[in-house]
Amino acid sequence: MPNSDLSFMHPYYMGAYAENDHVFEKILLEFLRDHAYWRRNFHPENRPPIPTNAPYREHFNEFLAQMQQELHTLSADLKKSVPFFSPRYMGHMAADLLLPGVLAQIMTILYNPNNVSDDAAPATLDKELEVGFQLARMFGYNIDDDREPNAWGHLTSGGTVANYEGVWNLRAVRCYPLALAEAAQALELTLPNVGPKRQPLGKYTKWELFNFSIRQTVLLMRECISHIKSNQNKKDFHTFTRKIMEESVAHLGMAGFFLKHPELKLPVLMVPVSAHYSWEKSMKILGLGSGNLVPVNTDGHMRMKMEHLEELLEDHYRRQIPVLGVVGVLGSTEFGSVDPINRIVEFRKKYFQKGFYFGVHVDAAWGGYMASLFRMPDGSFIPHDEIRSKFNYFPHEGTWLAFKAVAECDSVTVDPHKLGYLPFPCGAFVSRDSGVLDFISQKAAYVFDVKEDSTKLPVKKKLLSLGQYIMEGSKPGSAAAAAYVTHRCIPLHHDGFGQIMAQSMRACEYFFDKIQEVKKKLKGLVTITVPFPPDTNLICFAINPKNNTYLALMNHFSRKVFNNMKINPNQPLQAHDFFGSCTSLFKAGLETEEANRILSELGINPETFCEHVSDRTREADHIYVIRHTLMNPWLMYEDNGMNYIDRYCLFIERAIDKEMHRAIRRK
Secondary structure, three states: OOHHHHHHHOOEEEOOOOOOHHHHHHHHHHHHHHHHHHHHHOOOOOOOOOOOHHHOOOOHHHHHHHHHHHHHHHHHHHHOOOOOOOOOOOOOOOOHHHHHHHHHHHHHOOOOOOOOOOOOOOHHHHHHHHHHHHHHHHOOOOOOOOOOOEEEEEEEEOOOHHHHHHHHHHHHHHHHHHHHHHHHHHHHOOOOOEEEEEOOOOHHHHHHHHOOOOOHHHHHHHHHHHHHHOOOOHHHHHHHHHHHHHHHHHHHHHHHHHHHOOOOOOOOEEEEEEOHHHHHHHHHHOOOOOHHHEOOOOOOOOOOOOHHHHHHHHHHHOOOOEEEEEEEEEEOOOOOOOOHHHHHHHHHHHOOOOOOOHHHHHHEEOHHHHHHHHHHOOOOEHHHHHHHHHOOOOOOOHHHHHHHHHHHOOOEEEOOOOOOOOOOOOOOEEEEEHHHHHHHOOOHHHHHHOOHHHHHHHHHHHHHHHHHHHOOOOEEHHHHHHHHHHHOOOOOOOOHHHHHHHHHHHHHHHHHHHHHHHHHHHHOOOEEEOOOOOOOOOEEEEEEEEEOOHHHHHHHHHHHHHHHHHOOOOOHHHHOEOOOEEEEEEHHHHHHHHHHHHHHHOOOOOOOOOOOOOOOOOOOOOEEEEEEEEOOOOOOOEEEEEEHHHHHHHHHHHHHHHHHHHHHOOO
């Protein structure tokens, strides 16, 4: 691929060789001076507290000397950092950072806004909310206040907190109808003609109340509040709203809430076995219990297995076990695989018709920004044939359908600090229905003054006190500024961010083809297999020495090969040509058929794959694979006719050859 194909990205990054350092320095210096002028002109009549002769005092200079020494030490230590910027790095989910984001973040740090409310961040809170709308638009959600449901989103410290919020939101909404009915019964209030059946609230069973959809619950809250306001005096209204709070899961906790409703079993959350560990943490933190996290098997591509999901849903429906939600992964952190989100949505529709509802959350921490590749500037979704014509393999129809179906899901986790190429910390949570806000606020909508109805406020106005609606407290406005400016410079659609995503996928396809060439070239030494063709821009491969049939020996050899690309703090970074990452396929997470397929491709005896390890079977409970994240923008840059993927393939050939000869000498 000629260098000119990468020219659109030339102004986007500082560059692998800091080619744009002059741009960075010029802009940063300009806005540093601008910030200093702002301070000086805030109230110029005030006398400066640091006198002009301060630099001539001994203490002043001693402190500056110490500070400079410590900063030099820090600078030296930082040179041990991982060179994410370099196309020689293909390991974890990090790469060169986009210039607009870095500059915006550094600029904004000087102002130190706290995006917990507009009082603490009048300039950047609005930008954070706009980032939420930008992301929502990319996923196909409605952001028009005149139509419902309308979406909202905000930034988090990372995908883990965003995943927590997905569960937190679902728990608050799903439990609300039960709290409402309990409060009405305790106060002997009749709420007529409400809910989907248009009947008195007291006639719904507890199973029915827990299986209202999110939209039905939003409308239920509004019509019940409206009815009580119209038919009760102010004192009685406040008595009722306080009672709702007393009956809520937020007040009683999970144990207290479900003790009050013994007719209902504890709800479960279903996630694929490939899901991030944060889902188990979320169940522990929110009191749902990790025992109620139900794993769904994956297929031969590490995508959620729909047959198993349907079996689980049918079993829980038959046994009347509530399902809080199903989580689909849009680009797993281990393998980049994309679950069939569209099929999950289809199952939700099917079971909802039976009176069995579950929320759908998409964990798109990794793959979320790839949605920009499918979205036109006018918001339309690009047809599969049109997208497919631009690539060799990507996207298969299932991937295309999965991204399209995100628009029908309830909420999404996405990490701008991954494929958004922004500095840490910058995750995001996006919700399809802003009506959910009224169930999670620290000052719930249904305990406001009778004259004040926050359920009717525009989303942006409601969120001026953002801290009331999120799990975190103080949060950096600088992250919001970075995301906002970046999205303004590089819009979240096919002709903007989509170009970066497309370049990454082309590099991934090229890498996939090159590994097949390496496989053929080294077939006399080793067997190489790519266990899962990539859905996104992550590729793993496994290596087994020729004629070896033992998994433990294969894993041992693969680790030796990986050591050639592993960060070693005791060695200078320049001692390594390339850097990668690794992961493992554990027996517990693979179906027997798929495990046997991979082992067969490698020439490994399946009987050497053990569920539990001992001294004898050490390193035999997993299949060790070398993992590559193909997100660096410069992987396809050609220097003297060879790009970095070509260079890497030569490197991996040398590493394998070296370790094979070492193994022979040890024998």
